[in-house]
Amino acid sequence: MKKDINSLSPEARAIIRAQVSRRSVLAGVGAVSAAGLLAACGTGSSTAAKVAVDVSDTEKIVRWANWTYYLDFDEASSTNPSLLQFEKESGIDATYDEAIDDNNTFYGKVQGQLSIGTDIGYDIVTPTDWMVGRWIDQGYAQKLDPANVPNKSNIRESLSNVYYDQGRQYSLTWQSGFAGFGWNTQKLPKGVRTMDDLFSPANKGKVLVLSELRDTIGLILLSQGVDPASNFTEDQYMNAIDFLKGKIQDGFIRQVKGNSYTEDLQRGDANAVIGWSGDLFGLRQDTDGKFDFAIPESGGMLWSDNVLIPSTSTHKKNAEKLINYYYDPVNAAKVAAAVVWVCPVEGTQQELAKIDPKRAESTFIFPDAATLAKVKVFRSLSADESTKFQTAFDEAIGN
Amino acid sequence: MAFLHAVSTGKSATKSVLKSRSLTPYLLLAPGLIWLVTFFIIPIFSLGSTSTMVRPEGAQIGVYVQELRFANYVDAFLANQDQYIRSFVYAGLATILALLIAYPLAYAIAFKSGKYRNILLVLVIAPFFTSFLLRTIAWTQILADSGPVVSAIKVLPFIDDLFRINNTSTAVVIGLAYNFLPFMTLPLYASLERIDPRTLEAAGDLYANGLTTFRKVTLPLSMPGLVAGTLLTFIPAAGDYVNAAILGNPGTKMIGNVIESRFFAVVDYPTAAALSFTLMATILILVTVYIRRSGTDELV
Numbered sequence: 001m002k003k004d005i006n007s008l009s010p011e012a013r014a015i016i017r018a019q020v021s022r023r024s025v026l027a028g029v030g031a032v033s034a035a036g037l038l039a040a041c042g043t044g045s046s047t048a049a050k051v052a053v054d055v056s057d058t059e060k061i062v063r064w065a066n067w068t069y070y071l072d073f074d075e076a077s078s079t080n081p082s083l084l085q086f087e088k089e090s091g092i093d094a095t096y097d098e099a100i101d102d103n104n105t106f107y108g109k110v111q112g113q114l115s116i117g118t119d120i121g122y123d124i125v126t127p128t129d130w131m132v133g134r135w136i137d138q139g140y141a142q143k144l145d146p147a148n149v150p151n152k153s154n155i156r157e158s159l160s161n162v163y164y165d166q167g168r169q170y171s172l173t174w175q176s177g178f179a180g181f182g183w184n185t186q187k188l189p190k191g192v193r194t195m196d197d198l199f200s201p202a203n204k205g206k207v208l209v210l211s212e213l214r215d216t217i218g219l220i221l222l223s224q225g226v227d228p229a230s231n232f233t234e235d236q237y238m239n240a241i242d243f244l245k246g247k248i249q250d251g252f253i254r255q256v257k258g259n260s261y262t263e264d265l266q267r268g269d270a271n272a273v274i275g276w277s278g279d280l281f282g283l284r285q286d287t288d289g290k291f292d293f294a295i296p297e298s299g300g301m302l303w304s305d306n307v308l309i310p311s312t313s314t315h316k317k318n319a320e321k322l323i324n325y326y327y328d329p330v331n332a333a334k335v336a337a338a339v340v341w342v343c344p345v346e347g348t349q350q351e352l353a354k355i356d357p358k359r360a361e362s363t364f365i366f367p368d369a370a371t372l373a374k375v376k377v378f379r380s381l382s383a384d385e386s387t388k389f390q391t392a393f394d395e396a397i398g399n
Numbered sequence: 400m401a402f403l404h405a406v407s408t409g410k411s412a413t414k415s416v417l418k419s420r421s422l423t424p425y426l427l428l429a430p431g432l433i434w435l436v437t438f439f440i441i442p443i444f445s446l447g448s449t450s451t452m453v454r455p456e457g458a459q460i461g462v463y464v465q466e467l468r469f470a471n472y473v474d475a476f477l478a479n480q481d482q483y484i485r486s487f488v489y490a491g492l493a494t495i496l497a498l499l500i501a502y503p504l505a506y507a508i509a510f511k512s513g514k515y516r517n518i519l520l521v522l523v524i525a526p527f528f529t530s531f532l533l534r535t536i537a538w539t540q541i542l543a544d545s546g547p548v549v550s551a552i553k554v555l556p557f558i559d560d561l562f563r564i565n566n567t568s569t570a571v572v573i574g575l576a577y578n579f580l581p582f583m584t585l586p587l588y589a590s591l592e593r594i595d596p597r598t599l600e601a602a603g604d605l606y607a608n609g610l611t612t613f614r615k616v617t618l619p620l621s622m623p624g625l626v627a628g629t630l631l632t633f634i635p636a637a638g639d640y641v642n643a644a645i646l647g648n649p650g651t652k653m654i655g656n657v658i659e660s661r662f663f664a665v666v667d668y669p670t671a672a673a674l675s676f677t678l679m680a681t682i683l684i685l686v687t688v689y690i691r692r693s694g695t696d697e698l699v
Contacts, residue, residue, distance in 0.1 A: 104663040111461060138459060205561060248649045254566050255648050268545045269565055383460045390665045395478075398649030399660035 050117030051142060056317035060092045063315070064124040064322065065099040065106070067305060068259075070175060072338035082334040086325045092318045097122070102258055103131040103212075114140045114312060123313040124322065126305045130214060132171050133164030133380055135308060141170045142309040148320035151327035154346045158372060159304065163380045171306040172323055173344035175278075175335075178364070178375055179215035179301035182275035182283075182293045184265060192272050193297050195223040199252050206271040207253050208261045209244070213393045214378035215301050216256075216274055220244060222299040222376065229376040237389055245396045256397040265291060277364055281340040295374050302375040304344070336365055450672035461666045468669075475673040479657045483674075486653040487681075489568070489643075490636035493575035497583040497632050498625070500576070505587035505624075506617075509594075523584050535574055535645050542570055542646070566648040574642035582631035590624025591617070626693050634682055654678055 071080045083094050099122070100106045106127070110120040127135060135141045146152060152172060159173045181192040187206075192198050198207060209216045218228040220240040226232050247253045254270065262279050264270040266287075280293035307326075309319045325331055329347035336343045336352050336359070343349075343365055353360040363371050381389060451471055452463035476483065508519045526534055542548055542564040549564055564570050594617065602612040618625075640655025647653075654674060661671040 102663075104666075108663040108666070134460060138461075205563065253649070263539075267540065267543045269539075269543055269563075384457060386460055387454065387665060387667065391667065394660045394664055396649075398482075398652040399657050399664075 051311045052117070052119065052314045054314060054316045056315045059315060060318065061095065061315060062092055062123045062318040062322050063095045063097065063121060064126075064319075065097050065122040066124075066126045066174070067100045068098045070098075070126075070305075070339060070341075071096065072334050082326075082331055085331070086322060090318075090321055090325070092321065094322060100126060103128050107131060107134070110310075111140075114138075114310065117312060119312050119314065120310055122310060123315040123319040124307050125310055126174050126307055128303055128305050129162065129164055129377065130380065132306045132308055135310070136165060136170050140311045142311055142313060142316055143169050144172070144309070144323070145317075145320060148317055149324045149327065151324045151345075154327050154329065154332075156344050156346055159344050162304075162377075165306075171308045172327065173304045174307050174326075175339065175341035176302060176304040176344060177341045178277040178293075178295055179210065179212075179219060179274065179303065180277065180293060180295040181272060182265065182280040182291060183272040184268075184270075185290055185292050187271045191292065191294060193294060195220070195296070195298070198272055198274070199247060203252065203271050205251050205254050206269070207247070207273065208264055208270045209253055209256050209274040210261070210276075211256050211258050211397065213390060214303065215276075216244065217241070217393065218301040218376065218378045219274055219296060219298075222296065222301075225298075227376060228301070228378045230379065232379070234385075234388075238392065241392050241396050244393075248396065248398070278339060278341040281364060285340075295371070300375045302342075302372075302377050304342075340364060342367060446672045446675060449668050450676050452669045454667075454669075461668070463668055471669050471673045472677060475670045476677060478670075479654065479674065482652050482654050482657050483677075485651070486637050486655070486678075487685075489572055489575060489651075489653060490633050490639075492572045493579065493636045494583075494629050494633045496572065496576040497580050498629060501580060501583040501587055501628065502625075505584050505591055508588055509591035510596075520588070523581050523588075527581065531578065532641060532645075535578065535641055538570065538574055538577070538646060539565055542573075565646065566651075568647070568651045570646035571643050571651050571653075574646045575636045575639060576632075578639075578642065579632040579636055582635075583628040586624040586627035586631065587621060588624070590621040590627075594620045622693065626690065630686060630689070634686065637682060638678060 072082050073079075074081050080096055083096055086092070087094055106125070110122075110125075113120045125135075132141075144152070149172070152168065155168065155172060159176070160168060162168070165171045181198060183192045185191070188197075188202075190197075214228070217237070217240050220243050221228045221232065221236065224236075224240060224243070226236045226240070244253075248256075255264070257264075259279075261270065261273050261275055262283055265273060265283065275293070277293050280291055283291040284293070307323050309316055313319060326335065327345055329345055329351045332343055332345035332348040333351035333355060336348055337355050340362070343352075349360050349366045352365075359365065448465065449463070451465065451467045451469055453466040453468050453471075454463050458464075504523070508516055508523075512519050540546060544563050544565065549562065552558060553560070553562060564573075598616055598620070599612055602616045607615065637653075638655050640653055640659055643651055643653040643656050658671050658674050658678075661667045661674065
């Protein structure tokens with residue numbers, strides 16, 4: 001939906017975005033005040049989470065929690081045409097909820113219910129790679145039945161085997177994207193290709209970086225010659241943290257934030273950012289090239305959001321049918337025609353060429369081998385590392 | 400209690416009626432009590448119990464076991480004392496700023512507004528018709544580097560070209576003061592409005608000038624509103640994290656931001672719980688001292 005929302009006026013966009021982030025902040029308010037209650041539910045839970053009984057045959061519904069602007073959207077009718085098509089073909093009523101604004105916030109919101117086996121209200125959730133690993137490890141995911149998802153074999157080769165889900169038993173990629181540099185082409189006509197460009201004196205106090213640890217630290221590690229996909233050491237990680245801390249204390253980094261960094265760019269409060277490909281390409285399209293994106297010379301980060309069926313889902317078969325539907329290249333092309341993220345379904349390029357031939361050539365929707373060679377996936381962190389590394393990151397960004 | 404007394408002395412009250420009637424106050428209290436127990440007392444114990452838990456080495460994320468480790472409080476405080484102190488400093492500054500704006504406003508509405516009084520009161524509450532978050536985000540537009548406020552200030556001499564307000568502590572305090580302004584204004588208005596104008600006339604008859612009248616009559620009589628207003632502003636401001644998240648920078652984070660981060664990002668429930676508890680206790684102590692010293696028994 002990047003394309004559609006970005007065609008709106010900045011004010012309208014701000015309101016839509018604000019409503020989105022309001023949801024997460026409200027969730028935060030509730031969680032902070034009820035922190036103890038939820039925490040008590042969450043603590044001491046074992047991996048043996050209860051798996052719900054599937055009532056798909058009697059209840060023809062499926063409930064999907066996804067990120068914002070991630071599906072084709074028809075402004076006039078306020079509907080998702082491809083999803084309507086699914087409802088028509090399958091007779092299953094689909095509820096689409098843009099409920100995820102942040103991996104950690106969403107996990108915090110539903111973890112208490114998952115641990116005691118109460119319905120979280122969704123049959124499909126869409127977390128990012130490392131978070132998928134957490135759901136699977138904690139027993140909060142249900143295995144996909146290959147018989148119900150025959151289109152599973154259409155997944156891109158490079159995504160078919162991932163560290164957090166060997167053999168893709170539980171999850172399938174929804175969309176992928178790159179983390180790299182974004183900038184205002186009027187203020188920085190030469191562009192940003194290296195960390196030195198990003199932190200050039202002209203950008204003092206005008207740089208934003210992502211609050212997503214794996215993207216921001218991943219890019220810093222790459223610039224320091226460390227491969228974030230490799231088994232890097234704690235010292236190497238802490239070096240990257242020190243670099244980040246230094247740039248914050250020097251006043252180069254103005255703020256560390258999530259999705260809303262695009263507003264700062266548009267408002268002129270930021271010249272350059274560590275940001276996400278799809279956001280910045282959307283902005284570039286709508287502003288006639290006022291903003292641009294590039295994968296850093298030292299390498300970029302690749303991440304994916306993945307569809308997954310929670311252990312508490314009571315409509316597993318319906319969910320599988322929905323996932324199977326979007327793994328049909330014809331339907332995947334409808335999504336690729338609307339959003340500028342990397343499409344995970346083989347054969348979509350040919351289908352998209354029928355709808356929008358120019359778009360089908362984009363290497364940011366269908367990356368070639370040369371593009372893929374420049375990006376890395378952040379390695380999996382053990383629970384101990386995750387706690388230690390996330391604490392260090394949050395302390396560095398002032399929390 | 401007066402009600403109970405009246406019932407028990409009622410002439411025609413039979414024993415059974417007496418019994419059921421004596422239950423009435425408790426039944427009336429029940430919804431409130433149940434609410435309080437479910438959403439405050441139980442979570443408080445849960446929070447307290449979580450705060451002393453420990454993460455076993457190698458355990459999964461989010462798994463904690465009870466070890467009654469009270470040192471969690473010391474660790475949590477020492478690691479985050481900057482944000483902790485900052486929260487109270489910002490809340491204090493915002494309260495003072497809100498008071499400076501709200502007192503003249505409430506005074507004007509109470510004494511000088513005439514037929515516009517109701518309209519003005521509605522205008523004070525009007526911001527509540529939109530979301531708290533939208534209002535805060537709106538400030539990022541107002542205070543933007545190329546926005547009206549910064550551009551106007553930059554016209555002045557001696558102002559650095561790098562001058563900005565967004566993402567500074569100034570912006571956070573402005574946001575806090577703005578967001579809680581109605582909580583300051585309304586109690587002040589309620590107190591001022593109750594003042595009998597004849598007391599002010601009497602002060603004048605006794606040769607008090609305007610300033611003396613204000614100092615010796617108006618201000619003391621408005622104290623209950625002033626205390627209530629400052630409390631209603633200071634308490635939520637100290638625990639707020641939205642303003643610091645949206646209008647601040649990494650160096651202006653408040654304790655609410657740390658609690659959110661520990662709870663969601665790090666999944667360190669004990670630290671989040673210990674910080675919440677410490678914040679609650681500190682506010683309770685500050686409020687108690689404040690109410691005692693300001694001597695407004697009406698509130699307690």
